[in-house]
Amino acid sequence: MPELPEVETVAQSIKKHIEGASFSSMSVNWAKVLHNFSLSDFNRDVKGNIINSVHRRAKYIIIEMDRAILAVHLRMTGKLYVSSTIDENKKHISAYMNFRDKYLVFEDVRKFGRFYLFRNMDYLNNKLGVEPLENDFSESWLLQNIKKRNRQIKSLLLDQSFVCGIGNIYADEALWYAKIHPQTISSSISRKKIIKLRIGIIKVLKESIKRGGTTIRDYTYDFSYVGNYALKLNVFGKEGSSCPRCHSLIIKTKVSQRGTHYCVKCQKK
């Protein structure tokens, strides 16, 4: 499911409920959901620890306590939400934690989502690239680093060790904004278009956060809340319709194994 704006929305929505509280227990229905720790690790390192902060890093939801960090990655279909009951009719609850008189529930149809337990942020910080909404995603940084690489630009944008948080929707939207064909080799993109691409990335991510993210295919990422950035999409899922800018055809192809949408006229190779 979720890319940076959706993960940000989820992190903000659970933050107000769990900051200052502590988890008293965890139940696991799908064992693989715990990626690098066990329930006894949870009981030793997480249980009873006050939650100091909840925020997002890349596409991870970070739950920070004094001596431990719980990180949650939603992958394709994960939902993380606060609820006062556990609905026994739901078939895909992978795990849940108890705090105060409520639960933090992790529901995940495809079971790709994972929980991680870390002592600090070193592991994630080492593997993840720059945050696109932070200051270090600067014009000079992007100009320099895009030129250094020789990859199809869409594939580079999806690479979390380069810039993190961008996924399939926002890659297509940002490339459309900058009028770049998704298969253009990064080193050959003009300075002018790189500058435009940076603006496009920031713009689509920020506007989506403002609207609570994108919800498509009936898929809601929070308990019941539906983000409405889908209304603002220009190319993603718009194959067969006309480009909002030049009225030519939007087509869908595959680029680096992912469905990819672009305008045949304003995004030429």
Add this chain to the structure above:
DNA sequence: CCATGAACCTGGTCGC
């Protein structure tokens, strides 16, 4: 370094 394909899972949709 870069591209490709498979694997991890379930469910919805489309064509016959």
Add this chain to the structure above:
DNA sequence: TGCGACCAGGTTCATG
């Protein structure tokens, strides 16, 4: 209605 093929907002690993 049924069935198979294909698709899905992500990541990782192996291979060439």
